[in-house]
Each structure stands twice: as structure tokens, then as C-alpha cells.
Amino acid sequence: MGIPTLIKTLTASDSASLSFVDGTADVVFDSTYDEYMFVFTDIGPATDSANFSFQVNATDDAGGGYDTSVITSTAFGAWNYETGGTPNVSYSTAQDQAQAAGFQTIANDCGNGADESCAGILHLFSPASTTYVKHFYSTFNYYASGNYSFQFFTSGYINDTTAIDEIQFKMNSGNFDGVIQLFGIA
Amino acid sequence: MAMTLITTNTSSDAASSDFTSSIDNTYKLYIFKFYDVEPETESVYFSFQGSTDGGSNYDTTMTTTNFIASHREDDGGTTQLIYRTGNDQAEGSAFQLLCQSMGVGGADESAVGELHLFNPSNTTYVKHFYCTAQHYQDTPGSQNSFTAGYFNTTSAIDAVSFKMSSDNMDGTIKMYGVG
Numbered sequence: 154m155g156i157p158t159l160i161k162t163l164t165a166s167d168s169a170s171l172s173f174v175d176g177t178a179d180v181v182f183d184s185t186y187d188e189y190m191f192v193f194t195d196i197g198p199a200t201d202s203a204n205f206s207f208q209v210n211a212t213d214d215a216g217g218g219y220d221t222s223v224i225t226s227t228a229f230g231a232w233n234y235e236t237g238g239t240p241n242v243s244y245s246t247a248q249d250q251a252q253a254a255g256f257q258t259i260a261n262d263c264g265n266g267a268d269e270s271c272a273g274i275l276h277l278f279s280p281a282s283t284t285y286v287k288h289f290y291s292t293f294n295y296y297a298s299g300n301y302s303f304q305f306f307t308s309g310y311i312n313d314t315t316a317i318d319e320i321q322f323k324m325n326s327g328n329f330d331g332v333i334q335l336f337g338i339a
Numbered sequence: 340m341a342m343t344l345i346t347t348n349t350s351s352d353a354a355s356s357d358f359t360s361s362i363d364n365t366y367k368l369y370i371f372k373f374y375d376v377e378p379e380t381e382s383v384y385f386s387f388q389g390s391t392d393g394g395s396n397y398d399t400t401m402t403t404t405n406f407i408a409s410h411r412e413d414d415g416g417t418t419q420l421i422y423r424t425g426n427d428q429a430e431g432s433a434f435q436l437l438c439q440s441m442g443v444g445g446a447d448e449s450a451v452g453e454l455h456l457f458n459p460s461n462t463t464y465v466k467h468f469y470c471t472a473q474h475y476q477d478t479p480g481s482q483n484s485f486t487a488g489y490f491n492t493t494s495a496i497d498a499v500s501f502k503m504s505s506d507n508m509d510g511t512i513k514m515y516g517v518g
Contacts, residue, residue, distance in 0.1 A: 157342050159518060192517065194367045194458040231404040231485065233427045242406040242422040268493050272457035272467035274368075294457075294467040294487040302402040304469055304487035332458075334367060334518055336341075 157190055157336035167199065167328045173335050175318035182318050184281035186337030191322075193293070193333055196271035198263045200327030202298040204248075205263055205271055206256035209280075209287075209311060210319035219321045224250045224257050226309025234301040245305075252312065256325065259307050260293040263324075264300070270331070271295035273305075280317045286310040287317060342370075346514045352379065355502035356512045359394035362497050364460035366516030371454040371499065373472075376510030381443045382477045383503045384426075385450055386434035389459070389466070389490050394498035398432040403488030405436060411480035430491060434502065437486050438474045441503075449510070450474030452484075459496035465489040466496050 228248035273293030290308035405426035452472030469487035
């Protein structure tokens with residue numbers, strides 16, 4: 154990993170979403186860096202079993218509804234229960250996308266107990282490229298709603314050669330708490 | 340702020356590699372990078388635990404997962420991607436395995452990897468971690484290990500220890516703060 158530079162920290166407190174928009178509130182999310190890293194800590198949903206997710210806006214949809222960029226992705230995870238259950242590692246067809254414009258899940262079935270949370274890192278590469286698709290991958294660990302530890306891996310590409318400069322994070326249901334730090338990696 | 344090297348521990352025939360200071364609320368993310376980690380004894384495992392009392396006790400309750408991919412040099416045995424139920428913990432307090440069945444048959448056998456520990460000083464939520472490691476296994480071959488979980492405590496984690504399941508170890512472990 155290269156040297157990360159902290160660009161912006163956003164804190165959610167019963168928030169519907171958090172967005173990083175290039176050029177707004179000191180956010181840099183353009184060609185300055187070839188790689189951007191989002192570090193998530195203490196992400197807690199208000200709704201039990203919610204999915205934490207992201208989507209982007211391309212520069213030709215600035216200020217848009219985070220609903221037009223097409224993603225093809227993979228998702229798999231490993232889990233183990235505090236008591237009972239069968240631990241395993243498995244591909245998750247319900248959390249991948251095939252040329253779809255939905256929010257991409259990066260942590261699913263998050264628990265909402267008082268001490269339950271999600272933590273992880275999302276890497277997004279060359280968002281300003283106008284030649285290539287935009288690749289990403291993430292790794293999370295979290296306390297899932299059924300009282301188990303879930304390590305979840307997601308990767309894919311935003312199938313768009315238009316630059317992207319806005320990204321939003323939210324739960325698929327309800328609000329959330331937590332901290333998201335944006336780093337540029339030289 | 341960025342990624343700051345906080346502490347480097349170099350172990351030579353040491354029982355453990357302990358980090359007992361500077362794990363606090365300065366950073367949201369701590370990364371431990373380990374290099375050239377080698378056991379003294381064949382087939383042991385490399386492991387870690389957290390402490391809530393500055394390193395006096397390493398017995399924090401955790402629930403964890405572990406899966407591996409492995410491939411032997413002779414292309415024999417079982418080439419596999421598999422969940423390892425023997426390597427996880429369900430509300431256990433033992434040291435958590437990060438690399439299993441480590442080789443020591445040759446002078447060139449070792450392990451490397453990265454352990455990410457998120458916001459260890461938080462006193463509201465459990466504390467998450469995940470580790471990706473690569474090592475030379477005892478049946479000569481490559482093994483990629485994925486371990487993750489949470490310390491199931493709302494007390495702050497303020498010390499971390501790495502050690503082999505048996506006997507001593509060599510190696511270098513660097514602790515970084517990110518943020």
C-alpha cells in the first residue's frame with residue numbers, strides 16, 4: 154500500500170447517508186490520486202439486518218441520484234456464530250450485481266445492538282479515468298444481526314468511462330451512525 | 340495525518356512480540372505488518388490476542404472466522420479453498436490463529452501478513468479486526484490465510500501480543516497508525 158493522506162472525515166449520527174463530493178467541503182476526489190481509500194469505523198445501523206452500501210455519480214450526472222452508474226461485482230464472506238450455527242465461507246449471489254445501477258452492498262445483515270458495528274476499508278481506483286472502467290474492492294468485518302462475526306469481501310467495477318467524482322454511503326433501510334475517513338494514496 | 344510508523348518489534352528467539360503502548364484513540368485504524376516471521380518449532384501456528392489491561396492479561400473474548408487457500412510445491416495433496424472450523428473461535432479467549440502449520444524445515448521458510456485493528460479504544464462497540472497472511476507451510480507449499488472477527492468487549496483494547504502456539508519465534512512486526 155502506498156502512503157495515504159487523510160483528505161476528509163465525515164461522521165454520521167442517525168444519518169440517512171454520507172456523501173463525498175469532489176470540490177465540496179474540502180473533499181478531493183478526482184485525478185489528484187490514483188487510488189482512494191475509505192476507512193469505516195463504528196458503523197451502526199438503526200435498523201437490524203440492514204445492508205451498508207455505496208454508489209457513485211459520474212461527472213455527467215453531477216448532483217444526480219446515485220442511480221445511473223452500472224456496476225458488475227462479486228461478493229463472498231466467511232461467518233462464525235457466537236453460539237451454535239455452522240461456520241462457512243461462501244459466495245453471495247444476493248449481494249453481487251451484473252450490470253445493475255443499484256447501491257453496491259459492502260456489508261450485509263448488519264446488527265443494530267448497542268455494541269454491534271461494522272468496520273472495513275473500500276479501495277477505489279482511478280475514478281477520474283476517462284478511458285477505463287473504475288475498479289474497487291472492499292473488506293469488512295462486522296457483528297451481524299444473528300450474533301455472528303462476518304468477514305465480507307466485495308469487488309467489482311463501475312462500468313463507465315466517464316469520470317466519477319461523487320460517492321455516497323447509506324444503509325438499504327434506516328439511518329446509521331459511524332465515521333468514514335477518505336484518504337488519497339500516492 | 341497519514342500512515343505513521345509507531346513501533347517496530349524485532350524478535351529473535353523470543354516467546355512473544357508485544358505492543359503495550361500507543362494503542363489508544365490517536366488513530367481509527369492500526370495496522371500490524373509482519374515480516375520474516377519464523378517459528379522455532381515445526382507445524383506450530385502463529386497467533387495474536389488483545390488485552391484490556393495494558394498487557395497484564397491476553398484473554399479477551401472473541402468470535403472469529405478463518406479460511407485458507409493452499410497449494411503444495413509438489414502439486415500433490417489437496418489444493419483447496421476451505422473454511423477451517425479448527426481455526427476459528429466462538430466466544431473464545433485463546434490466542435487467535437493467523438497462520439497454521441508453519442514450516443521450519445528450511446532456513447528460508449517464513450510468514451508475512453497484515454493485521455488491521457479498527458478503533459481499539461472505542462468503549463461503545465465491539466472491536467473488529469481482520470488479517471491476511473501468506474506463509475510457507477509445513478508440507479512444503481504456499482498458504483494464504485484470511486482471519487477476521489471481533490473482540491466482544493466494550494472495554495478498550497490497549498495492548499496486542501503475537502506469539503507461536505509453541506516455542507519461540509523470529510521476525511519483525513511493525514505497528515502503524517492510520518488517520
